[in-house]
């Protein structure tokens with residue numbers, strides 16, 4: 001049985017002369033949490049943008065559940081079961097938390113905002129949206145305006161909207177960034193719950209402790225290239241990784257970054 005859900009092979013994205021991603025290959029197995037790490041500008045978000053269909057790769061291939069997907073549009077990727085969150089949260093801030101998830105459910109069904117608005121009165125859609133909110137522990141905030149949520153809840157709402165797509169693969173782009181200590185613990189629990197429900201997760205994360213705790217394996221990018229790959233404890237000891245994070249001659253602890 002082939003357990004690979006996502007495979008990227010020699011994946012590249014060049015912007016003019018800038019090789020934002022350069023011949024990167026890795027695989028993510030079904031049910032796995034894989035960390036995609038690296039210093040600022042390493043090419044992580046560009047990888048997400050190719051996997052989720054926002055960018056067409058300059059070269060290489062992306063295979064999702066056995067199907068070549070490079071070059072497909074974002075709504076096709078969403079339809080195949082790839083959901084994502086964004087580094088900068090962007091809910092419909094004038095809508096309530098519940099309405100934000102209703103819109104996400106409707107966009108999945110109709111791909112049209114005007115038809116989606118017709119779902120407002122649908123009891124079954126609102127019930128489904130509520131179920132999703134309960135799953136991310138936002139049930140108690142359903143009727144609040146999204147604009148008033150604190151950052152930790154905004155990030156949960158982003159995940160709720162991605163879950164409306166019923167993803168098999170969830171791309172989490174810095175879902176922990178800016179969270180306070182106790183919010184980090186709750187977010188870790190949520191990510192582990194989602195994975196134990198069978199959702200595979202590709203995680204961009206700057207907080208090395210979080211990435212090491214959650215990820216079974218880690219891929220490190222630097223200047224668009226894959227620098228290292230392996231189990232977290234191995235990867236953080238790799239001299240190349242220490243140099244990328246801490247500079248030449250660095251001898252500190254990457255994990256405390």
Ligand SMILES: Nc1ncnc2c1ncn2[C@@H]1O[C@H](COP(=O)(O)OP(=O)(O)OP(=O)(O)O)[C@@H](O)[C@H]1O
Nearest residue numbers: 015018019020038039040041042043044045046047
């Ligand atoms: N649309 C674009 N046009 C031109 N250059 C881009 C574009 N998108 C990204 N880049 C460049 O590609 C490189 C990789 O950017 P990317 O956002 O993928 O890095 P990252 O690893 O996600 O960084 P960070 O951790 O800071 O978010 C950077 O030099 C960035 O400036």
